[in-house]
Amino acid sequence: MAEIEIPSYFLCPISLQIMRDPVTLPTGITYDRDSIESWIFSGKHNTCPVTKQSLPECDLTPNHTLRRLIQAWCALNPSDGIERFPTPKPPMDKAQIAKLIDDARLPHLQLTSLRKLKDIVSESERNKRCVEATPGVLDFLASIMKKNSSTPGEEGILIRDGAESTTACDEALSILYLLQISEQRLRDFAVKNEAIIESLTSILQQSNYQSRAYATLLLKSILGVIAPAKLAGVREELFQEIVNVLRDRISHRAGKAALQVLSLLCRWRRNRVKAAHAGAVPVLIELLPDENEKRVCELVLVVLALVCGCAEGRSELVGHSAGIAIVSKKILSISEVASEAAVRILNSVAKFSATAAVLQEMLQIGVVSKLCLVLQIDCGMKTKEKAREILRLHSRVWKKSPSLSPQFLISYPPSCR
Numbered sequence: 457m458a459e460i461e462i463p464s465y466f467l468c469p470i471s472l473q474i475m476r477d478p479v480t481l482p483t484g485i486t487y488d489r490d491s492i493e494s495w496i497f498s499g500k501h502n503t504c505p506v507t508k509q510s511l512p513e514c515d516l517t518p519n520h521t522l523r524r525l526i527q528a529w530c531a532l533n534p535s536d537g538i539e540r541f542p543t544p545k546p547p548m549d550k551a552q553i554a555k556l557i558d559d560a561r562l563p564h565l566q567l568t569s570l571r572k573l574k575d576i577v578s579e580s581e582r583n584k585r586c587v588e589a590t591p592g593v594l595d596f597l598a599s600i601m602k603k604n605s606s607t608p609g610e611e612g613i614l615i616r617d618g619a620e621s622t623t624a625c626d627e628a629l630s631i632l633y634l635l636q637i638s639e640q641r642l643r644d645f646a647v648k649n650e651a652i653i654e655s656l657t658s659i660l661q662q663s664n665y666q667s668r669a670y671a672t673l674l675l676k677s678i679l680g681v682i683a684p685a686k687l688a689g690v691r692e693e694l695f696q697e698i699v700n701v702l703r704d705r706i707s708h709r710a711g712k713a714a715l716q717v718l719s720l721l722c723r724w725r726r727n728r729v730k731a732a733h734a735g736a737v738p739v740l741i742e743l744l745p746d747e748n749e750k751r752v753c754e755l756v757l758v759v760l761a762l763v764c765g766c767a768e769g770r771s772e773l774v775g776h777s778a779g780i781a782i783v784s785k786k787i788l789s790i791s792e793v794a795s796e797a798a799v800r801i802l803n804s805v806a807k808f809s810a811t812a813a814v815l816q817e818m819l820q821i822g823v824v825s826k827l828c829l830v831l832q833i834d835c836g837m838k839t840k841e842k843a844r845e846i847l848r849l850h851s852r853v854w855k856k857s858p859s860l861s862p863q864f865l866i867s868y869p870p871s872c873r
Contacts, residue, residue: 497581660697737772
């Protein structure tokens with residue numbers, strides 16, 4: 457039997473497969489819906505693949521005539537695995553989303569409507585962008601979360617699904633997280649909803665592990681786009697809850713996001729003090745021995761270096777029975793970023809918290825030998841400079857010690873021998 461020739465205009469220009477749901481762009485080119493939506497939404501392209509013309513907030517117009525032709529052709533050519541496919545389900549539009557939000561404003565329909573909205577968001581990237589672009593959706597979700605934070609316990613109506621119990625606040629938060637809001641819209645959202653950080657802090661204080669994880673991940677995204685000056689005034693309660701996320705190890709992704717939150721916030725000295733008061737230093741130290749992922753180790757050490765930029769943070773590090781030892785062990789064992797951060801921590805201690813007991817501990821546990829080794833091998837100049845500065849600062853205490861082997865004494869900075 458001769459091979460059936462498929463008409464070229466039945467094929468999607470991107471996938472070269474028979475179109476099941478043909479849609480036409482404003483540029484006049486027709487594509488299969490799944491292929492073009494993947495190109496636009498998942499691939500984050502804003503141009504027509506064929507014409508290269510810009511597609512700002514374009515609508516996809518169903519090509520019903522072409523779809524019927526393709527369906528009829530498939531029905532006439534059942535050989536070679538060609539089957540007639542059913543008429544595709546119409547995609548979700550803004551009017552349907554708006555109707556769900558109107559229903560969600562009614563107390564007796566709120567949880568059910570929010571769950572439906574979450575299912576829609578979870579279904580496809582196109583649905584996410586449709587929900588995000590529907591006027592009033594993001595602000596409504598933020599208002600539910602704000603209500604929960606201002607009147608704790610009021611959102612206590614639960615919807616049960618097996619062992620799971622969620623409130624309207626939990627559902628609103630999960631939708632906001634799943635949307636993965638675009639950077640510009642997230643920035644506008646944060647400006648319009650000034651209380652969003654306080655709302656997320658309240659959720660971190662009151663909610664289950666999943667909602668705390670979502671709140672941490674959403675918080676990381678929001679802090680990354682708001683004006684830097686606003687980060688300096690974050691309340692100490694937030695630091696306590698972020699440290700609790702790390703302490704409780706509620707999930708790997710949430711822990712990583714919590715570290716990124718601290719690294720953003722601790723660029724300001726007043727925030728370093730808040731982090732130290734929240735108990736960040738011992739929690740960070742205890743994370744290091746068990747962590748195998750390079751990026752997470754780097755983040756832990758970078759945050760520790762920032763917090764140890766204040767007296768309160770250094771006091772916590774020095775007061776920890778294994779703090780200095782654990783930090784020094786990470787030098788030259790993970791990455792250049794980790795080594796530089798670890799040496800920076802020790803440099804802060806050597807400059808501002810170097811009691812006789814601390815200096816003796818650094819010698820006995822091998823910190824001085826490790827710093828001498830840093831000078832011998834090929835590593836970053838910043839790391840070498842910090843190591844050299846530590847060795848020079850306390851040369852009178854260390855250079856004649858019998859604990860320092862001759863091979864490391866040779867590498868001691870010449871001006872300090």
